[in-house]
Amino acid sequence: MTIELSTKKEYGAELRNVVANRLEKLMEKNDRIIALDADLSAASNWNKLAVTHPDQFINVGVSEANMVGMASGLSIAGFTPFIHSFGPFVTRRVFDQLYLSGGYAKTTINIYGSDPGFAVGPNGGTHTTLEDVALMRSIPYSVVCDACDAAQMDWIIAEFSRREGIHYVRGNRKSVHDIYPADTQFELGKGNVLRKGTDGLLVASGQLVYEALEVANRLEKTGVSLTVIDMFTIKPLDEALLLKECQGKKFVVTLENHSITGGLGSAVAEVMAEHQLAIPLKRIGVSERFGEVGTPDYLQEAFGLTTEAIEEKIEDFIC
Structure with missing residues (x-):
């Protein structure tokens, strides 16, 4: 919805x-x-x-x-x-x-x-x-x-x-950016379309939904139009919405503050594979590493999950 x-x-x-x-x-x-x-x-x-x-x-x-x-x-x-x-x-x-x-x-x-x-x-x-x-x-x-x-x-x-x-x-225990107005009603197992686009689909969850919207706004200025989904329920995944929004898209990107193994990216990949969708998929998250000591800002940069790093990864992917 x-x-x-x-x-x-x-x-x-x-x-x-x-x-x-x-x-x-x-x-x-x-x-x-x-x-x-x-x-x-x-x-x-x-x-x-x-x-x-x-x-x-x-x-x-x-x-x-x-x-x-x-x-x-x-x-x-x-x-x-x-x-x-x-x-x-x-x-x-x-x-x-x-x-x-x-x-x-x-x-x-x-x-x-x-x-x-x-x-x-x-x-x-x-x-x-x-x-x-x-x-x-x-x-x-x-x-x-x-x-x-x-x-x-x-x-x-x-x-x-x-x-x-x-x-x-x-x-997070601390403050994060507001995305929704207070008292917004949701539905478990249903993702939310936050932005409509024509070129690609960006499926995000959690704290990185804010970055997903920022990246979509940045890429719009370069001529790349993205639909953004907040897939806040990772299980059960909203397969119907995912399949609907994949239609006509040139590529799909997932974004999560989690390992790319077993998380949102894996869940999306499983659905796309089972329905034989021939669309390029890029999973953006953390790959093959453990945590380390640092401020949240430092770790977000170290994990490659800042707005700038995400934008660069998507640009490299679609080139």
């Missing part, structure tokens, strides 16, 4: 505060909502929940696997658990627990993995997650989202609270 964009090009609310505030509102209406954090409640701002709703918040300590097990047990007991940690600690470190105590056991666990990709900043390589989408996509019946801004993150958390199953959303 096509959605009106925000006219602002500003940074919005910190996404950690968006999540905490939405959970607080959900808890006020539903005492079965439980939030669990693994000794990072100061980083996530979930410590406010310990004050406003002490009976609905649990700090499990530095024990992420135990947190997943507790969430599974709470789900079986009729509660709706939300869990948080940095992206690698709530996916890679606890994957077996998520797969078995979550997916296999058919419990409900809502997961916020914070600071993916270059957003990790100086916490370094051990805290960098470039594979979380690939891991979470592999759990049967899971839902995997990559939130691009505050309005979208707020909607995703509220929507997760109404569903059963394994749900994962990744997103």
Whole structure:
């Protein structure tokens, strides 16, 4: 579907505060909502929940696997658990627990993995997650989202609270550019066309949706017209929209703050291959590298995910 964009090009609310505030509102209406954090409640701002709703918040300590097990047990007991940690600690470190105590056991666990990709900043390589989408996509019946801004993150958390199953959303803890007006309504499994073009298709997710729009505006000045899709639900992917917008295009580019292996680019490539689309595809993301220490700005440049680097890669691809 096509959605009106925000006219602002500003940074919005910190996404950690968006999540905490939405959970607080959900808890006020539903005492079965439980939030669990693994000794990072100061980083996530979930410590406010310990004050406003002490009976609905649990700090499990530095024990992420135990947190997943507790969430599974709470789900079986009729509660709706939300869990948080940095992206690698709530996916890679606890994957077996998520797969078995979550997916296999058919419990409900809502997961916020914070600071993916270059957003990790100086916490370094051990805290960098470039594979979380690939891991979470592999759990049967899971839902995997990559939130691009505050309005979208707020909607995703509220929507997760109404569903059963394994749900994962990744997103920066800090402020990102506003893309959508506040209170925009979305639909899980449906991408949003943010810009219409005639030459190529640019499919982006998460924080890089802003860069995708900036690159499209830059390339328009050189005579290259791009359609831009915000594919915020990576699983289930909006195959119908992807196939529709591929029609008549000369090339397709995917853009993600994640490894090009197993993420959005892989999901798009799988659909295109299965439908035998003979259109050149370029996946832009992180390739064959681990994280490192640096500011988010430095890491975004090091990973080749700045507006300038993305524009150059697309220009090289279509030449």
